[in-house]
Amino acid sequence: MIPQEIMDTLKNSKSIIILPHISADGDALGSSLALALALQQENKDIKLYIEEEFPQMYSFLPGKELVSIYSDDNTNDQRVFNGETVIALDTGDIGRLGKRAKIFNNAIHKINIDHHPTNTYFAEMNYICENASATGEIIFQLIKAMDIKFDVDIALCLYTAILTDTGGFKYSNTTSLTHLIVSQLVSYGIDISAVSFRIFDSISENKLKLIGSAINTIELFENGKIALITITKKMIADSGAIEEETEGIVDYARNISGVEVAAFVKEKFDNEVKVSLRSNSYIDVSQIVNKYSGGGHKRAAGCTLNTSLLETKKIILNDLIKAVKSRM
Amino acid sequence: MIPQEIMDTLKNSKSIIILPHISADGDALGSSLALALALQQENKDIKLYIEEEFPQMYSFLPGKELVSIYSDDNTNDQRVFNGETVIALDTGDIGRLGKRAKIFNNAIHKINIDHHPTNTYFAEMNYICENASATGEIIFQLIKAMDIKFDVDIALCLYTAILTDTGGFKYSNTTSLTHLIVSQLVSYGIDISAVSFRIFDSISENKLKLIGSAINTIELFENGKIALITITKKMIADSGAIEEETEGIVDYARNISGVEVAAFVKEKFDNEVKVSLRSNSYIDVSQIVNKYSGGGHKRAAGCTLNTSLLETKKIILNDLIKAVKSRM
Numbered sequence: 001m002i003p004q005e006i007m008d009t010l011k012n013s014k015s016i017i018i019l020p021h022i023s024a025d026g027d028a029l030g031s032s033l034a035l036a037l038a039l040q041q042e043n044k045d046i047k048l049y050i051e052e053e054f055p056q057m058y059s060f061l062p063g064k065e066l067v068s069i070y071s072d073d074n075t076n077d078q079r080v081f082n083g084e085t086v087i088a089l090d091t092g093d094i095g096r097l098g099k100r101a102k103i104f105n106n107a108i109h110k111i112n113i114d115h116h117p118t119n120t121y122f123a124e125m126n127y128i129c130e131n132a133s134a135t136g137e138i139i140f141q142l143i144k145a146m147d148i149k150f151d152v153d154i155a156l157c158l159y160t161a162i163l164t165d166t167g168g169f170k171y172s173n174t175t176s177l178t179h180l181i182v183s184q185l186v187s188y189g190i191d192i193s194a195v196s197f198r199i200f201d202s203i204s205e206n207k208l209k210l211i212g213s214a215i216n217t218i219e220l221f222e223n224g225k226i227a228l229i230t231i232t233k234k235m236i237a238d239s240g241a242i243e244e245e246t247e248g249i250v251d252y253a254r255n256i257s258g259v260e261v262a263a264f265v266k267e268k269f270d271n272e273v274k275v276s277l278r279s280n281s282y283i284d285v286s287q288i289v290n291k292y293s294g295g296g297h298k299r300a301a302g303c304t305l306n307t308s309l310l311e312t313k314k315i316i317l318n319d320l321i322k323a324v325k326s327r328m
Numbered sequence: 329m330i331p332q333e334i335m336d337t338l339k340n341s342k343s344i345i346i347l348p349h350i351s352a353d354g355d356a357l358g359s360s361l362a363l364a365l366a367l368q369q370e371n372k373d374i375k376l377y378i379e380e381e382f383p384q385m386y387s388f389l390p391g392k393e394l395v396s397i398y399s400d401d402n403t404n405d406q407r408v409f410n411g412e413t414v415i416a417l418d419t420g421d422i423g424r425l426g427k428r429a430k431i432f433n434n435a436i437h438k439i440n441i442d443h444h445p446t447n448t449y450f451a452e453m454n455y456i457c458e459n460a461s462a463t464g465e466i467i468f469q470l471i472k473a474m475d476i477k478f479d480v481d482i483a484l485c486l487y488t489a490i491l492t493d494t495g496g497f498k499y500s501n502t503t504s505l506t507h508l509i510v511s512q513l514v515s516y517g518i519d520i521s522a523v524s525f526r527i528f529d530s531i532s533e534n535k536l537k538l539i540g541s542a543i544n545t546i547e548l549f550e551n552g553k554i555a556l557i558t559i560t561k562k563m564i565a566d567s568g569a570i571e572e573e574t575e576g577i578v579d580y581a582r583n584i585s586g587v588e589v590a591a592f593v594k595e596k597f598d599n600e601v602k603v604s605l606r607s608n609s610y611i612d613v614s615q616i617v618n619k620y621s622g623g624g625h626k627r628a629a630g631c632t633l634n635t636s637l638l639e640t641k642k643i644i645l646n647d648l649i650k651a652v653k654s655r656m
Binding site: 084088089132169170171172174175176177178179180182183184186187191194196197200201202204207208209211212213215216218223224251252255256257258 | 412487496497498499500502503504505506507508511512514515519520524525526529530531533536537539540541542543544546548552579580583584585608620643
């Protein structure tokens with residue numbers, strides 16, 4: 001249940017600023033844009049500040065005319081210095097607002113709506129719903145509870161929010177309520193196949209080339225329980241792919257039938273090698289990266305080693321073999 | 329609305345045979361197993377006959393003890409010759425029952441439940457719901473209308489049916505009702521991330537190798553509107569992949585940003601080359617394959633040419649260039 005205090009504050013505010021987290025993803029952007037569009041219908045003066053460029057991937061989302069990239073220097077929006085109501089969305093802690101923490105701190109009324117279990121309750125009014133697959137689910141309920149009319153634009157933003165944070169309704173955070181909400185969103189006439197294609201299937205020629213050459217490097221060990229996939233500086237340069245396009249490539253190794261743990265070893269410089277580890281069911285990869293001051297979770301973790309590519313592979317493979325053998 | 333006649337027939341039958349279509353896919357198997365499990369709860373004598381081996385990919389589905397592979401020679405099931413009630417599921421026409429058409433024809437009561445718009449209404453009692461994303465949606469409604477209790481096994485079968493026929497809720501056949509039904513299925517406690525991984529992400533080492541080498545063959549033409557991806561006999565042999573593992577590889581070419589039409593050219597023998605075409609928005613690929621006695625739809629079609637690999641590529645590329653240019 002959305003706290004009445006939050007709904008009352010939004011109803012009674014003439015001016016509202018919405019802040020998604022830095023490096024805004026589909027949920028942060030989709031939730032923020034949906035709320036912006038909904039509150040605009042209520043004749044509020046709405047502004048949505050983001051930290052970086054609007055991601056190309058989400059350029060199809062409606063409501064972008066309400067969005068500005070925040071900069072300390074060039075703002076002449078008085079609300080930044082003396083805002084009425086500011087709402088942080090999908091933001092686990094105030095640090096995730098980046099430079100825009102200033103806007104948040106200057107506000108009269110501060111609201112924090114999120115679904116991360118690690119949320120620090122940094123506002124006056126906090127509504128954290130850990131069971132929600134996405135902040136988009138909470139915004140759906142907020143808009144409904146405030147009795148604001150849905151339209152296809154709001155529905156598209158919320159659909160995108162939920163679609164991305166559930167990995168296309170595939171992750172275990174997807175619940176019965178998630179599908180119930182999506183059922184209502186879809187009824188507003190979203191072109192779901194176009195959205196899915198854009199988010200999950202569309203790929204640049206360069207990234208595809210890099211994937212092709214990365215697949216060719218896959219090595220299996222310990223009866224196929226361990227998979228290693230390697231990317232060198234040269235492979236990235238030859239493909240023409242950009243740095244961020246190496247994301248997700250580790251999954252090609254993890255998804256091989258029989259693999260328990262996959263390592264993606266990426267040469268950044270001659271003696272700087274990034275390692276991403278993924279496990280499927282029992283190996284706690286966060287324990288492995290801890291030795292190298294890395295971080296992450298049981299099933300997904302990473303670290304950087306200041307050794308050569310070859311040496312890094314040896315070290316990590318050794319760790320993975322030990323981890324696999326300890327379970328035999 | 330499920331016809332009362334069908335429900336009455338099922339209620340009044342002691343023995344019921346269920347038949348999914350040949351080369352049974354997730355929807356055919358999932359719907360059939362769900363119905364089998366539900367009717368078994370009603371103390372019916374249930375048998376599910378399939379044409380081929382149970383697909384490894386779906387081995388996690390419950391209810392397999394009710395399944396037999398049909399063979400003309402070895403059956404001693406009297407119902408095959410003189411069945412009470414037989415129900416064909418997800419089967420567009422009687423030809424899609426293969427050898428098991430005999431079981432269908434021998435039955436006293438014949439039922440046909442399907443969602444293919446091309447269904448030929450080949451039974452006495454037909455219920456064809458073209459708006460259903462999957463036959464699984466119809467079986468959900470049938471079980472509900474017959475007031476049979478759902479459990480996690482039935483839910484898993486129907487979830488798998490709908491998941492596969494909607495490509496993971498991504499295809500345009502996914503409706504508001506689809507998500508509403510899935511919302512109810514998920515509430516029975518399905519491990520949705522495990523099912524999705526198994527169906528969409530898990531891949532054999534050999535198939536992955538083949539994908540890697542196939543990606544390396546991609547060629548773009550006409551400012552990136554046309555993509556060609558090639559697989560030779562040697563590539564298949566070198567990878568160790570089996571024939572059916574070439575399926576879906578065409579999508580790597582189609583998904584490249586900017587590509588309108590993709591051709592997957594697969595050398596089967598020296599002068600037998602299979603061509604699969606996919607388009608994204610405007611080229612009608614069925615028109616192209618028609619020239620070579622192929623078949624399919626506007627966005628997905630295929631044909632076989634009895635020319636060399638090189639010659640086939642030339643011919644098809646020429647057709648694709650013409651098709652793209654005619655739209656400029």
